[in-house]
Amino acid sequence: MRSIEHFIDGKTVAGASGRHGDVFDPNSGSVQAKVSLASAAELDRAVASAAKAQADWAKVNPQRRARVMFEFKRLLEQNMDDLARLLSSEHGKVLSDARGDIQRGLEVIEFSCGIPHLLKGEYTQGAGPGIDVFSARQPLGVVAGITPFNFPAMIPMWMFGPAIACGNAFVLKPSERDPSVPVRLAELMIEAGLPEGVLNVVHGDREVVEAILKHPTIKAVSFVGSSDIAQHVYALGAQHGKRMQCMGGAKNHGIVLPDADLDRTVADVIGAAFGSAGERCMALPVVVPVGEATADALRGKLLDAIDALKIGVSTDPGAHYGPVVSAAHKARIEDYIRIGVEEGAELVRDGRGFALPGHEDGFFLGPSLFDRVTASMKTYRDEIFGPVLQIVRADSFEEALQLPSQHPYGNGVAIFTRNGEAAREFAERVEVGMVGINVPIPVPVAYHSFGGWKRSGFGDLNQYGIDGVRFFTRTKVVTQRWPKGGAVGEHAFVIPTMR
Numbered sequence: 001m002r003s004i005e006h007f008i009d010g011k012t013v014a015g016a017s018g019r020h021g022d023v024f025d026p027n028s029g030s031v032q033a034k035v036s037l038a039s040a041a042e043l044d045r046a047v048a049s050a051a052k053a054q055a056d057w058a059k060v061n062p063q064r065r066a067r068v069m070f071e072f073k074r075l076l077e078q079n080m081d082d083l084a085r086l087l088s089s090e091h092g093k094v095l096s097d098a099r100g101d102i103q104r105g106l107e108v109i110e111f112s113c114g115i116p117h118l119l120k121g122e123y124t125q126g127a128g129p130g131i132d133v134f135s136a137r138q139p140l141g142v143v144a145g146i147t148p149f150n151f152p153a154m155i156p157m158w159m160f161g162p163a164i165a166c167g168n169a170f171v172l173k174p175s176e177r178d179p180s181v182p183v184r185l186a187e188l189m190i191e192a193g194l195p196e197g198v199l200n201v202v203h204g205d206r207e208v209v210e211a212i213l214k215h216p217t218i219k220a221v222s223f224v225g226s227s228d229i230a231q232h233v234y235a236l237g238a239q240h241g242k243r244m245q246c247m248g249g250a251k252n253h254g255i256v257l258p259d260a261d262l263d264r265t266v267a268d269v270i271g272a273a274f275g276s277a278g279e280r281c282m283a284l285p286v287v288v289p290v291g292e293a294t295a296d297a298l299r300g301k302l303l304d305a306i307d308a309l310k311i312g313v314s315t316d317p318g319a320h321y322g323p324v325v326s327a328a329h330k331a332r333i334e335d336y337i338r339i340g341v342e343e344g345a346e347l348v349r350d351g352r353g354f355a356l357p358g359h360e361d362g363f364f365l366g367p368s369l370f371d372r373v374t375a376s377m378k379t380y381r382d383e384i385f386g387p388v389l390q391i392v393r394a395d396s397f398e399e400a401l402q403l404p405s406q407h408p409y410g411n412g413v414a415i416f417t418r419n420g421e422a423a424r425e426f427a428e429r430v431e432v433g434m435v436g437i438n439v440p441i442p443v444p445v446a447y448h449s450f451g452g453w454k455r456s457g458f459g460d461l462n463q464y465g466i467d468g469v470r471f472f473t474r475t476k477v478v479t480q481r482w483p484k485g486g487a488v489g490e491h492a493f494v495i496p497t498m499r
């Protein structure tokens with residue numbers, strides 16, 4: 001059976017802990033590979049390699065570091081189809097969506113190509129007599145990233161792109177459920193000219209995550225995953241003196257005002273709710289029509305669209321979505337459907353019991369639709385992370401605005417309307433970090449930054465964009481004086497001021 005090993009100092013390094021995890025083929029339900037799970041000693045080896053490489057990498061001028069990023073972008077494009085196939089075979093998302101996963105990461109690499117400009121500091125000439133002040137952004141040293149299963153290409157690149165371009169060395173701990181693409185990305189970075197040791201991949205579970213959070217050489221940790229773990233990781237890392245940014249789960253709402261173009265809205269909602277089998281932190285699993293007439297019309301059109309969905313293996317070009325990632329995750333989603341029925345929501349379409357002919361053991365689920373879901377239900381408050389769409393009916397704009405605002409998660413939200421005034425007010429008042437106006441999945445482009453509010457994000461700097469550069473650097477401010485000579489003044493015992 002294929003084994004997936006660590007990537008340290010530019011080489012594949014066989015796991016020595018004796019612990020392994022199963023990597024499934026979600027289409028067939030069978031184990032397709034074993035991944036080594038690292039111990040703290042194996043992490044030490046990766047960190048030592050990173051620390052050694054970082055000192056020289058930080059001295060490489062920013063334009064040369066950017067050239068590595070340009071070459072990596074070219075290699076990503078050249079290898080796009082192979083990477084997408086590998087990604088899809090472990091995650092289960094359809095190939096077109098796997099390409100999107102890689103492409104969105106590639107866009108952060110493109111942003112990172114501009115690092116010479118992004119690292120420029122500020123300068124004030126003549127801040128005092130003969131005094132000039134300038135600031136510089138310097139890398140932190142060795143930094144780490146811990147990533148979730150659902151974007152095995154994009155999210156590692158959100159992190160290591162800016163971090164490495166800024167002059168840091170990086171230790172990546174990808175999800176143990178689909179670990180192959182992150183290793184391939186690291187190999188391509190070396191092929192692009194990155195010195196060995198600047199990017200290392202260490203596989204593992206809780207054990208190695210805790211070791212990362214306590215490691216004295218690691219200066220900052222970027223995490224993306226579910227909220228309870230994000231909060232724990234944030235607290236433990238901070239306790240050990242690290243700079244932390246931890247993105248968590250989500251429950252994004254799509255508000256549908258009575259004047260919305262319903263056909264377009266349904267097309268957007270269906271793609272955002274069921275694409276990637278709902279396993280996206282920016283999925284749209286809750287739709288909030290305003291008014292009974294809007295709700296009834298929307299429900300009818302959603303049903304037509306749901307009944308036309310095609311579920312297939314991830315390599316089927318005609319499939320809208322493929323299997324979910326694991327049997328355990330499938331069982332968890334099915335359990336939420338059961339709870340939804342028990343707590344009184346109306347199950348209009350039930351995706352349980354779906355079997356794809358020839359792939360009966362694959363982790364497939366049909367689409368589910370709940371109507372008359374209310375804000376007090378567990379299935380509304382929790383993140384389900386599967387192909388399950390919930391309709392929560394609201395009587396007014398104000399009620400619709402309050403639903404996402406009062407929800408514990410605050411990642412993304414969308415409003416569908418033709419009314420600019422209402423959309424503007426919604427965007428201004430809603431308590432959510434990323435807002436779409438007639439845009440169902442408002443993931444900011446690479447030169448803005450990504451981050452949710454409330455339980456969707458812990459820490460104050462977001463992912464990629466200028467926040468990514470700030471997260472992976474620290475600012476030094478130099479105040480310099482080059483006196484012309486002449487008389488030396490009195491000793492000054494008071495703090496210098498600009499008076």
Ligand code: NAD
Nearest residue numbers: 147148149174175205206209225226229247248249250281
């Ligand atoms: P997860 O929280 O199970 O795992 C994330 C990472 O944490 C993995 O690398 C995993 O190995 C590690 N981990 C797991 N259990 C741990 C523990 N007890 N202690 C320490 N580390 C642990 O998340 P997942 O299932 O891989 O991904 C799905 C989740 O990620 C969803 O909640 C989704 O909303 C969220 N997500 C958020 C964003 C965002 O930017 N806000 C983006 C993508 C996914």
